[in-house]
Amino acid sequence: MKKLKFLVVCNLGIGTSVFLKILLKEVLVEKGISGIVENTDVATAPTIKCDAIFTSRKIGERLAGRVSVPIYIVENLADNKELATGIEEFLSL
Numbered sequence: 001m002k003k004l005k006f007l008v009v010c011n012l013g014i015g016t017s018v019f020l021k022i023l024l025k026e027v028l029v030e031k032g033i034s035g036i037v038e039n040t041d042v043a044t045a046p047t048i049k050c051d052a053i054f055t056s057r058k059i060g061e062r063l064a065g066r067v068s069v070p071i072y073i074v075e076n077l078a079d080n081k082e083l084a085t086g087i088e089e090f091l092s093l
Contacts, residue, residue: 004035007050009059013041020054020074020083027083033091052090054083 008024010016017039024037040048042059046066053063053071060071070093072086 005050009055
């Protein structure tokens with residue numbers, strides 16, 4: 001099985017996405033999932049090959065139609081449960 005690649009996106013790729021990257025890595029470890037997590041800015045995101053994207057609602061709306069992978073919206077940045085739910089939804093595809 002190939003290693004999954006998840007992209008975490010924010011406006012500039014240096015704030016929120018770095019924080020979410022750390023949290024998403026923790027969720028993957030807790031679930032025993034081997035994956036790569038990268039963070040980037042909204043302009044670069046459509047050019048990066050990945051299996052799924054995690055981001056805020058505003059950025060998700062900006063990326064819709066520009067990417068061909070599932071976009072998972074994270075409303076509460078301090079809640080790992082949203083990230084875990086997104087991972088579970090992705091794995092059930």
